[in-house]
Amino acid sequence: MIRQLLLVGALALAVALGTWWLGWWAVPILGAAWAAARYGAYPSATAGVAAALGWMLLLGVGALQGPMGEVSRTLAGALGVPGWVPLVLMAVFPAGLAAAGARVTRSVLPLLEGERGKANAA
Amino acid sequence: MTAAARGGGRATIVRIGVPALILATLVYAGFRRMGPLPPLGPLLDPVHGVWATGLQPDVPAGPVTIPGTADTVEVVFDRRGVPHIFATTVEDAARALGYVHAFHRLFQMELQTRATAGRLTEWLGAGALRLDREQRRLGLAWAAERELAVLDSASEFGRVVLAYADGVNARVAQLGPRDLPFEYHLLGAHPMRWDALHTFLFIERMAFTLSYVAPEFEYEQLVERFGPAVADALIPVNAPIQEPIVPSTRAMPALDPVELPLGTTGTTSATGTTGTTGGREASNNWVVSGARTATGHPLLAGDPHLELTLPSTWYEAHLVVPGRLDVYGVTFPGAPAVAIGFNRDVAWSFTNTGADVLDFYEERLDDTTHPTAYLMDGAWLPLASRIEEYRDRRGRRLGADTISFTHRGPVVRRDGRALSMRWTALEGQDAVSALWDIADARSVDEWLTAMRRFRAPIQNGVVADRAGNVAMLAAGRYPLRPGDGDGRRIRDGTSSASDWVGDLPPERVPYARNPRQGFLASANQQPVDPVVDGAYLGADWPSPWRAMRINQLLRADSGVTADAMRRYQTDPGSARADWLVPAFLEAVQRERVAGHAADEAIRAAELLAEWDRRYTRENERAVLFEQALRALAPAVWDELRAPDGGRGFGFPSDALLVSLLATPDSPWWDDRTTLDVVESRDVMLVAALVAGYRATRERHGEPDAGGWRWDRIRYANIWHPLRVARLSALEVPVQGGPGTLNPSSGSGTHGASWRMVVSLGPDVAAWGGYPGGQSGNPLSRWYRDRVVRWSAGELDRLPTPAMPAALDDTLVTGRVRIVGSQR
Numbered sequence: 001m002i003r004q005l006l007l008v009g010a011l012a013l014a015v016a017l018g019t020w021w022l023g024w025w026a027v028p029i030l031g032a033a034w035a036a037a038r039y040g041a042y043p044s045a046t047a048g049v050a051a052a053l054g055w056m057l058l059l060g061v062g063a064l065q066g067p068m069g070e071v072s073r074t075l076a077g078a079l080g081v082p083g084w085v086p087l088v089l090m091a092v093f094p095a096g097l098a099a100a101g102a103r104v105t106r107s108v109l110p111l112l113e114g115e116r117g118k119a120n121a122a
Numbered sequence: 123m124t125a126a127a128r129g130g131g132r133a134t135i136v137r138i139g140v141p142a143l144i145l146a147t148l149v150y151a152g153f154r155r156m157g158p159l160p161p162l163g164p165l166l167d168p169v170h171g172v173w174a175t176g177l178q179p180d181v182p183a184g185p186v187t188i189p190g191t192a193d194t195v196e197v198v199f200d201r202r203g204v205p206h207i208f209a210t211t212v213e214d215a216a217r218a219l220g221y222v223h224a225f226h227r228l229f230q231m232e233l234q235t236r237a238t239a240g241r242l243t244e245w246l247g248a249g250a251l252r253l254d255r256e257q258r259r260l261g262l263a264w265a266a267e268r269e270l271a272v273l274d275s276a277s278e279f280g281r282v283v284l285a286y287a288d289g290v291n292a293r294v295a296q297l298g299p300r301d302l303p304f305e306y307h308l309l310g311a312h313p314m315r316w317d318a319l320h321t322f323l324f325i326e327r328m329a330f331t332l333s334y335v336a337p338e339f340e341y342e343q344l345v346e347r348f349g350p351a352v353a354d355a356l357i358p359v360n361a362p363i364q365e366p367i368v369p370s371t372r373a374m375p376a377l378d379p380v381e382l383p384l385g386t387t388g389t390t391s392a393t394g395t396t397g398t399t400g401g402r403e404a405s406n407n408w409v410v411s412g413a414r415t416a417t418g419h420p421l422l423a424g425d426p427h428l429e430l431t432l433p434s435t436w437y438e439a440h441l442v443v444p445g446r447l448d449v450y451g452v453t454f455p456g457a458p459a460v461a462i463g464f465n466r467d468v469a470w471s472f473t474n475t476g477a478d479v480l481d482f483y484e485e486r487l488d489d490t491t492h493p494t495a496y497l498m499d500g501a502w503l504p505l506a507s508r509i510e511e512y513r514d515r516r517g518r519r520l521g522a523d524t525i526s527f528t529h530r531g532p533v534v535r536r537d538g539r540a541l542s543m544r545w546t547a548l549e550g551q552d553a554v555s556a557l558w559d560i561a562d563a564r565s566v567d568e569w570l571t572a573m574r575r576f577r578a579p580i581q582n583g584v585v586a587d588r589a590g591n592v593a594m595l596a597a598g599r600y601p602l603r604p605g606d607g608d609g610r611r612i613r614d615g616t617s618s619a620s621d622w623v624g625d626l627p628p629e630r631v632p633y634a635r636n637p638r639q640g641f642l643a644s645a646n647q648q649p650v651d652p653v654v655d656g657a658y659l660g661a662d663w664p665s666p667w668r669a670m671r672i673n674q675l676l677r678a679d680s681g682v683t684a685d686a687m688r689r690y691q692t693d694p695g696s697a698r699a700d701w702l703v704p705a706f707l708e709a710v711q712r713e714r715v716a717g718h719a720a721d722e723a724i725r726a727a728e729l730l731a732e733w734d735r736r737y738t739r740e741n742e743r744a745v746l747f748e749q750a751l752r753a754l755a756p757a758v759w760d761e762l763r764a765p766d767g768g769r770g771f772g773f774p775s776d777a778l779l780v781s782l783l784a785t786p787d788s789p790w791w792d793d794r795t796t797l798d799v800v801e802s803r804d805v806m807l808v809a810a811l812v813a814g815y816r817a818t819r820e821r822h823g824e825p826d827a828g829g830w831r832w833d834r835i836r837y838a839n840i841w842h843p844l845r846v847a848r849l850s851a852l853e854v855p856v857q858g859g860p861g862t863l864n865p866s867s868g869s870g871t872h873g874a875s876w877r878m879v880v881s882l883g884p885d886v887a888a889w890g891g892y893p894g895g896q897s898g899n900p901l902s903r904w905y906r907d908r909v910v911r912w913s914a915g916e917l918d919r920l921p922t923p924a925m926p927a928a929l930d931d932t933l934v935t936g937r938v939r940i941v942g943s944q945r
Contacts, residue, residue, distance in 0.1 A: 023170060024152060024163035028145060044141075058168035066176035067901060074900050075172055077848020078308055079159070086166070093166055097148050103141035111134070 004040045008050045015054025015094065024094075027051050031098030035105035043106055048099030052091040059090060160310035170299035172307040176901045177300075181936030182225055188217050188292040190285065191942035196926045197222065199936045202918060203896030203904035206440040208926050212278060213285040215441045216458040218940050220289025220316070223437060227455035227898040228293065228313055229305040230433050233843055234456060235320045238327040239263045243512045245309050248520050251512055258510045259525055261532035262330060265548040266322035272550070273318065279555040283318045286458035290316035304900055305844065311515070324456035325554055329547035331428070332474045333579035337662055338482050339536070340771060341610040348384070348761075355382045356762075356774050357610060357662045360652045362781035365666040365673060367582055367594055367644040368634045370651035375670050375697075379781045384761065384789040404664065404872070405473035406691070406863055408643035408672055409584040409592040411636065416681040419883040420586035423687040424462055424471020427865065428875040430840040432850055432906060434894030436461075436876045440922060441561070449561040450888065450922050452876050459557035462878060464888055466922075467564045467588045469880035473644045475580040475596045475632075478660035479546040481603070481622075483530055483615030487540050496528050496542075497616045505533070528615070542615055544622065546578040546599045553578065556597075566591040566635070573597040574628065582632075582644035588882045593635040594642040596649045600626035600659055607658040630657055641676045645669040645863075665777035667861030670697035687879045688889060691863060692915035698776055698861035699735035699747060705783050706750060707731055709807035723808050726750075726815035729825055737859035737866070739833035744859055745822060746830070750814030751776070757806055758782065760794050776861070832859070839870040840893055840909065842900075849900045851893070851909045864915070877917060889917035 011034055018026030031047040040046060062068050073083040150156075152163030165171050181199045193210040195218045200206065205222045209215040223231065236242050240258035242250035257263075274280045294313050306312065337357050344353035358380050365375040407424040415421050428435050436452035439460065451463015462471045487493035488502060495502040506527040512520045526533040530544040556576035563569035566587045573583055573595055580598025601622040603609055613620040632649035634642055645668035649659065674697065675690050676682070710727035713719040719727075726746065733743030755773045756763075763770040782788055786803035793801045801809075823829035833855040842849035856873065858864030864874055878890040893912040897904035911918065923929040926937070 019167060020169050024167040025149070028149060055166075055168050059173065062168060062173055062177060068173060068176055070901060071173050071176040074304070074848050075308075078304075078844070078846045089162070089166055090168065093148070093152075093162055096144065097152070100141050100145035100148060104138065104145050107134075107138040107141065111138075 004046070007039045008046050008053070011047065011050035012053035012057060015051045015098065016057045019054065019058060024097075027054075027094045028097040028101035031101030032105040034098070035102035036109060044099040044103040047102035048095035051094035051098030055090050055094045059087075155310060160308055164299065164310065165307055167299075172304065174300040175302075175304045175307065175899060178899055178901070180897060180899075180902050180904055182221075182938045184938035184940070186221060186292065186296075186938060186940045187943050188221060188289055188940055189943040190288050191217055191940055193942075195940040197938045197940060198923070198926050198929050198934055199938070200921055200929060200933050201935050202438070202908075203935065204438045204440060204920075206442065206921075206923055206926070206929060208442045210443065212443050212447060213281050214940075215443050215447065216282040216285040217289040217292075219439060219441065219453065219458055220286040220291075221293050221940065222289075222439070223453070223455040224290040224293035224316070226896055226904075227433055227437060228290075228297075229303040230843070230898050231290070231316070231320070231324075231456045232313055233305075234327055235323050238266075238323040238330070240510065240512070243520055244515055245311055247514050251520055254512055255510075255521075255523060258523065259532060259534055260330065260334075261525070261527070261543070261545075261548050262326040263323065264508060264525075264527075264532070266319055266326050269322040269325075269550060270319045279558055282458050282558060283321055283554070286321065287316045287318050303898060304849075308844070321457050321554065324454060326547065328454070329553070329579045332581075333477075333479050333547055334545070335476060335478065335660075336480055336482065337478070337610050338612045342612055344771065351381075351383050353610075355380050356771075356778070358778070359608070359610075359658060359661045361648045361663040361666060361777060362775075363666055363670070363777045364651050364653075365647055365669045366651045366654075367596065367642065367647065367649045367669070368632050368651070368654070369637045369639055369642075370654055372651070372653060374651075374673070375666065376651075377780070377784070379784045380778060382778075382782060382785070382788060382790060404646050404668070404865055406643070406645045406668055406672060407471040407473050407582065407584045408641060408676065408687075408690075409586045409594070410641045410676065410682045410687075411586075411592045412590045414640040414676070414680050414682055416683045417881065417883055419588075419881060420469075420590055420592055421682055421684055421687050422464075422469040422471060422584060422586045422592075422880045422882070423691060423878065424473075424584070425691050425864075425874040425877040426462065426472060426474075427873055429871055430838055430873050430875060430893055432840050432842050432894050432900075433898040434875065434892045436892050436894075437896060438890070438892075438920075442924065447562050448922075448924070450920060451878070452890075452892070457554050457557075459554050460561050461557055462876060463561075464878075464880045464882075464886055465562065466886055467882075468560075468566065468569050468585060469882055469886070469888070470560065470569060470583055470585040471878060472581040472583050473646055475582050475598065475649060476646055476660055476663065477580045477596070477598065477600055478609040478658070479578060479580060479599070479601060481530075481544050481601070481609055482534075482541045482612045483528075483544065483620055484612055485528060485533060485540045485542050485615035487526075487533075490540075492524075493526055493533075493540070496533075496540075498528075499616070499618050503529070530615070530621070541612065544601075546601060550577060552576060565589060566593045569593075570595055570633075582646075582649065584642055584644060586880075586882050588884075588886075591636055592642060594633065594644060596632035596644075598631075600631065600657075602626060603658070609658060610661050626657060626659075630655060632659070639677075641673075643669060643672045643676060645672060662775070665698065665775045665861065667696065667698040667776070668863050668865065671695055671861075671863055684879050684881045684887070684889065688877075688915070688917050691874065691877050691879075692857050693863045694736040694738045694741075694857050694859075696735055696737060696859060696862050699733075699737075699744075701780050702751065702776065703730060703733065703735055703747060705780075706747075706807050706811050709804040710811065712804050713808050718805075719808060720812070722815065723812050726811045729815070730811065737832060737857065737862050739831070739855055739857050741832050742826060742830035744832050745835050746814055746818050746825075748814075748860070749817045750811045753813035753817065754806065754810035755779070757793055757810060758790055761790065836866045836868075837870050838866070838873050838893065838913070840906075841871065851906050854893070854909060854913050856913060857915060874912075877912070877915075879917060886922065888920040888922070890920050891917045 035043040195209040240254035405426040440450040451460035486497040528542040559572035576597040577599040647666035647669040648663040838854040840851040876892040880888040895904040
């Protein structure tokens with residue numbers, strides 16, 4: 001359990017660093033990589049949680065330096081949605097990207113391995 | 123294949139397909155726009171996305187490199203966010219100004235450029251196509267290109283414009299995703315490079331805002347429906363109340379009643395009001411000579427009224443080039459010049475003149491759909507043409523127009539007619555270059571010499587110098603028409619005899635210098651008393667209520683102080699109320715004596731009589747007056763409604779209503795909805811007051827219950843250009859009402875966009891402020907920090923350090939060095 005938590009934390013850190021260096025599209029790639037690495041059960045769920053945590057971590061770091069709450073409210077005002085929506089999106093969007101990336105990988109890998117196994121057997 | 127195998131295959135497809143679809147959707151939403159939503163990836167990215175705008179600094183982190191900078195430029199930002207730019211050449215000063223403009227206002231600069239050029243579709247897609255088409259058909263981009271084509275890049279002004287563009291582009295080049303202004307994140311766009319053309323586009327936009335006034339269409343329809351005498355009266359060449367800018371030879375204000383025959387009501391289905399603009403762009407400025415000030419030194423005040431926006435139209439800056447330039451004032455982001463301001467010797471401000479500088483000509487074309495020539499003096503002349511293409515953000519073509527030009531200007535279609543438009547704004551303005559030149563004027567004379575080159579949009583400039591001179595020049599190019607010179611009619615385009623025959627000679631351009639009265643004031647009123655000079659300058663002048671009020675204040679004050687000038691800028695007194703309230707009260711009194719006044723009318727009159735005719739925030743009677751006038755206008759001008767009961771012509775000015783008061787039995791007073799009764803003036807005034815009283819009670823409750831307070835009814839609404847409430851300052855309380863020096867329009871969208879008072883003693887002292895802040899970043903402390911003080915009519919002292927170290931450290935927010943690139 002602790003190992004699993006540590007791994008999720010590591011993935012969250014990786015998402016934060018990946019976003020910092022590469023941008024938002026690092027998130028689904030890391031989700032996919034997480035699933036491919038098979039570090040534990042429920043890779044989609046853990047990837048989603050870790051991605052959301054990773055972005056929240058970055059937002060938290062930003063909040064130490066600037067008015068992120070005000071940015072959220074301003075963005076919400078500009079989009080015509082309630083003030084909390086951008087913050088929720090900040091969790092849901094990366095979580096969805098990472099979880100879907102992991103899920104697709106998780107589903108595709110056995111097929112690829114099966115094909116490889118058939119090829120080896122032949 | 124067995125059923126089990128088929129079922130397993132379907133399950134695999136579902137197992138892979140569903141998450142793949144979700145992933146694809148999210149990735150698509152990350153990269154591409156979905157409806158009004160920008161791409162979510164770059165928007166929400168916590169490092170590079172919109173969140174970074176909350177971390178952007180208020181002043182640049184230096185040193186900043188701008189290619190071409192000759193020597194180090196020091197920029198000191200004071201605590202109000204105003205850059206004090208210290209350079210050794212004017213080009214370097216312009217470079218630095220371009221940089222700080224872009225640093226604080228880049229989105230605004232690009233938006234106004236795109237709007238003028240008709241390139242909003244490249245941001246907003248097909249939804250902006252109609253706007254872009256309208257804009258391009260005006261020919262503003264065409265005119266800007268022509269201005270750029272004749273720019274002498276070797277002249278000082280040419281070098282300044284190019285250096286300014288370098289400064290803007292230096293900032294654009296610095297911009298990574300984390301530095302993008304907030305709105306670019308929303309639009310999913312990246313700033314374009316700045317070109318010198320964009321400066322001219324901006325100036326064309328100002329010309330459009332201030333001088334695109336075309337009474338021709340309404341005049342023509344009035345002639346058709348009522349005959350020329352009525353049209354002449356309703357869109358008069360001369361204001362019914364005279365309080366001109368140039369002091370007259372007769373006592374002012376003077377009521378020159380307009381003869382207002384009813385004429386014949388035709389059967390036209392004309393639907394009057396035309397697409398004229400400029401009605402709400404008012405302004406005040408005045409200058410007082412030392413003979414009438416407490417200190418013995420001249421004082422100058424200016425407050426241009428424009429659309430109130432966040433970020434503001436204006437950007438304050440101080441440019442210092444030792445031995446050459448030391449000017450402080452407000453600049454337009456997008457142009458390298460101080461438009462309104464002062465230097466150590468001279469101060470100036472502008473109001474819009476509103477002269478008629480635009481005419482339409484009905485053309486005969488060789489083909490209605492694909493014209494190639496137009497008829498002129500019996501011969502077919504070739505039309506010039508220009509193909510305008512509209513593209514979306516990905517460069518895909520959304521549409522194309524061919525715009526034709528006669529020798530007069532662009533051809534527009536209206537009601538099946540081809541009309542060419544001649545407009546001074548399209549024929550070279552010399553606006554920015556003149557503004558650049560006045561910045562270092564050392565005297566009123568030098569200032570006037572520079573401004574005589576200014577062509578469009580015509581501006582009433584007041585100026586004062588340290589030597590004690592004051593002057594006013596309604597600077598610009600006034601076209602002269604053939605014949606009677608009247609510019610209200612659409613002219614025959616098939617004859618060259620319809621063309622302009624020249625410009626008003628300089629000696630007839632409205633001008634005054636060191637008048638005996640000791641002051642000069644302009645508030646968009648007719649500049650010259652027609653008794654003094656009857657030259658046609660325009661028509662349908664705004665009512666001179668503000669001019670009357672400021673002249674009243676200045677005549678009564680022989681020891682004006684700078685603080686009094688500041689107070690006058692938001693003075694709640696109203697010449698309009700002074701002239702119209704008694705009309706209501708006297709009408710009720712006469713009807714009462716005649717035994718016709720109902721109790722309700724008497725009660726309403728008692729309430730109105732309690733009003734001191736000042737639009738203070740706390741007053742509780744102005745609303746009754748406004749509601750009464752609101753009821754009166756449609757009742758009096760009911761003849762101007764469309765015959766089918768729909769929208770008709772716009773109502774004439776209140777000044778014309780005052781003129782009508784002098785003829786109590788004019789047929790215009792008759793309410794045409796009452797077929798068997800002919801109403802008189804008094805009956806209509808009393809009925810309007812009662813209607814206003816009822817409407818006020820209905821909307822705002824009983825008098826003295828608090829609901830009639832003016833600040834609960836009228837306020838300023840300062841909108842962001844994207845009309846996002848969160849980025850705007852709405853329902854800002856103001857002191858003032860219609861026709862006061864600090865006018866409050868119904869929607870609250872227009873008002874004093876900058877206020878300035880300058881005292882020109884041995885040392886210049888100045889105060890100023892505008893409703894907004896220096897930064898265009900909604901997350902910046904300088905985005906709307908000045909709104910509260912503006913609302914209260916307060917001004918800030920404007921520091922003018924002669925050198926970087928002269929600005930006290932307690933007043934400094936940041937210091938930045940700008941250097942040239944290493945070669």
